[in-house]
Amino acid sequence: MTITADIDEAKRAMRREATARRREIAAPDDADPLLIDNLLGSRAVPDGAPVSGFWPIGSEVDMVPVLRALAARGHAVALPVVVGRNRPLVFRTWREGDAMAEGPYGIREPLESAPEIAPQVLLVPLLAFDRAGYRLGYGGGFYDRSLAMLREDGPVTAIGAAWAAQEVPAVPHDQHDQPLDWMLTERECFRIAGGAS
Numbered sequence: 001m002t003i004t005a006d007i008d009e010a011k012r013a014m015r016r017e018a019t020a021r022r023r024e025i026a027a028p029d030d031a032d033p034l035l036i037d038n039l040l041g042s043r044a045v046p047d048g049a050p051v052s053g054f055w056p057i058g059s060e061v062d063m064v065p066v067l068r069a070l071a072a073r074g075h076a077v078a079l080p081v082v083v084g085r086n087r088p089l090v091f092r093t094w095r096e097g098d099a100m101a102e103g104p105y106g107i108r109e110p111l112e113s114a115p116e117i118a119p120q121v122l123l124v125p126l127l128a129f130d131r132a133g134y135r136l137g138y139g140g141g142f143y144d145r146s147l148a149m150l151r152e153d154g155p156v157t158a159i160g161a162a163w164a165a166q167e168v169p170a171v172p173h174d175q176h177d178q179p180l181d182w183m184l185t186e187r188e189c190f191r192i193a194g195g196a197s
Contacts, residue, residue, distance in 0.1 A: 133192035
């Protein structure tokens with residue numbers, strides 16, 4: 001077995017465990033204000049920077065209230081759109097009340113008529129994370145490709161968003177895995193050592 005195959009198998013095993021663990025997490029009743037306060041109380045999002053969030057699926061942490069708070073502070077807010085397998089995401093503007101469509105994987109997305117933007121900050125969903133800044137996603141590589149593409153054009157801050165209970169000692173990773181710069185949970189928002197400020 002090659003090193004890459006070993007890493008892929010370790011990721012698959014961790015994905016199964018992390019998915020089951022996340023389903024059992026009981027979101028605190030005050031999760032929305034905790035997440036908002038933790039993010040806005042940090043230096044993770046520069047003033048006026050365009051921000052992409054994500055529409056929650058299943059037991060993911062809900063970033064919609066955070067996106068509302070950022071929009072109220074004057075940030076352009078976007079949501080990701082899947083345009084094809086093995087392709088980077090497209091980011092389209094989103095405002096409260098905008099019409100949405102169901103995209104691949106059952107995720108709500110802005111309509112094709114919504115303008116595209118290049119976010120400077122991405123709130124990134126995940127199944128597990130570690131303190132070194134690595135995240136375990138769902139295995140499609142969409143965020144890794146998107147972050148790599150965006151970072152070619154300039155600095156982009158990646159903020160993982162999850163429940164604190166999703167932290168693990170170490171996430172298996174390879175050269176294609178784009179690291180996070182910050183991590184947001186209901187308990188804290190912390191900068192990853194070496195991450196973008």
